[in-house]
Amino acid sequence: MARFDLTDFEWSVIEPLLPNKPRGVPRVDDRRVLNGIFWRLRTGAPWADIPERYGPHTTCVNRFNRWRKAGVWDRLLEAVSKAYDGDIQMIDSSSIRVHQHAANAQKKDDRSRCMGRSRGGLTTKIHALVDAEGLPIALKLTEGQAHDGRSAADMLSAIRSGQILLADRAYDSDALRQDLASRGAWANVKPMPNRKNVPAFSGFLYRYRNLVERFFNKLKHFRAVATRYDKRADNYLASVKLASIRIWLRFNESMA
Structure with missing residues (x-):
């Protein structure tokens, strides 16, 4: 082998x-x-x-x-992640450099390809929602300069009553907190320092947020993910999902 x-x-x-x-x-x-x-x-x-x-x-x-x-890759990820631990979930993003070979595609603007221009060149941002084991539940691409909190709005539908979301200051908004509260969930999001009315926040629980950062470290072991070579956003997202499937499989094998 x-x-x-x-x-x-x-x-x-x-x-x-x-x-x-x-x-x-x-x-x-x-x-x-x-x-x-x-x-x-x-x-x-x-x-x-x-x-x-x-x-x-x-x-x-x-x-x-x-x-x-x-949709085979989507169904595979959905199947292997079906038994995720939902008590605590974490969300974060990571910026990926776009290789010059992927950047020279024609006919479509950068936003449609999920590429964003900055001083460092073109980047794509991977957004990931992970469970209490640091295993991916939902994945999404945006252009590199996209705002984390606004980009995450459509990724949190799976959070239910009694569950907790951990996130950093980029996700601190009243709208996100109210949305989760309406479903009986709690947003343990680090407040922005300029907040006048500081919401409840557990520093102890927040320490577990490092699991989403560990997920991104594992994801970047796959070099076709760590640098974006794909011109098409759907192909690159498929690669991200395939790498996530492998991470799930290895976790399940280690627990078997």
């Missing part, structure tokens, strides 16, 4: 979730193709550099794109 290949445990989880193809020409071995996709994801190498042991690189590219369009 090569270094980045799926283990038997990981494959046993993934295989039943893959699309069936009862008729027509059988698909090229799914495990081999997925191993090629994960090899590229971990190394950040161009698709054309995928080793021959994984078959033609065009097969890996086509499978990645076809299953992204069909």
